Amino acid sequence: MRSPRQFTPNHLEELIADSKIKPMVNQIEVHPGWPQMETIQYCQAHDILVEAWAPLGEAASLNNEIIVQIAAKYGHTPAQVCLRWGIQQGILPLPKTVHQGRMEENTKIFDFELTDAEMAIIGSLRNLGGQCKVPDQVDF
Numbered sequence: 717m718r719s720p721r722q723f724t725p726n727h728l729e730e731l732i733a734d735s736k737i738k739p740m741v742n743q744i745e746v747h748p749g750w751p752q753m754e755t756i757q758y759c760q761a762h763d764i765l766v767e768a769w770a771p772l773g774e775a776a777s778l779n780n781e782i783i784v785q786i787a788a789k790y791g792h793t794p795a796q797v798c799l800r801w802g803i804q805q806g807i808l809p810l811p812k813t814v815h816q817g818r819m820e821e822n823t824k825i826f827d828f829e830l831t832d833a834e835m836a837i838i839g840s841l842r843n844l845g846g847q848c849k850v851p852d853q854v855d856f
């Protein structure tokens with residue numbers, strides 16, 4: 717079982733109420749198929765930067781037909797579309813790769829822009845890649 721590593725709004729509320737300095741960054745799992753919209757909206761309303769771990773769904777988002785089609789339209793790769801989808805929401809994706817070529821590829825995401833419709837359809841995808849357990853739903 718994947719361990720529960722998510723600060724959702726209820727956890728952040730408690731943390732902020734008990735802190736002199738509010739959190740500046742919240743690192744959570746976000747990728748197509750696991751959009752975490754509620755937590756992202758909460759963080760952005762409270763000026764907390766969301767860092768997305770597993771922004772490619774640990775590579776599982778890359779074979780999705782919709783993402784592949786959008787990538788082909790822009791002459792980019794599915795990985796670049798996943799990362800661009802994150803950037804356009806104002807979050808900071810943290811992709812991992814052991815290949816230099818992919819590292820370079822993953823930085824080249826500032827020369828195209830997804831439409832609102834493409835952002836929405838990618839955001840509507842579900843069950844691509846692993847999903848971290850939500851702490852409140854885990855029986856420790």
Ligand SMILES: NC(=O)c1ccc[n+]([C@@H]2O[C@H](COP(=O)([O-])OP(=O)(O)OC[C@H]3O[C@@H](n4cnc5c(N)ncnc54)[C@H](OP(=O)(O)O)[C@@H]3O)[C@@H](O)[C@H]2O)c1
Nearest residue numbers: 721769770771772773774775795810811812813814815818
């Ligand atoms: N805070 C936390 O609880 C937490 C939890 C999990 C992960 N993280 C961190 O988040 C970072 C990323 O997460 P992650 O590694 O789990 O998932 P990820 O970045 O979504 O996916 C990594 C996988 O995608 C492949 N990949 C990367 N770029 C690619 C590209 N351009 N084309 C095709 N495949 C590509 C990688 O393969 P290759 O390496 O073979 O290229 C690897 O298999 C890691 O550095 C990790 O430390 C944090």
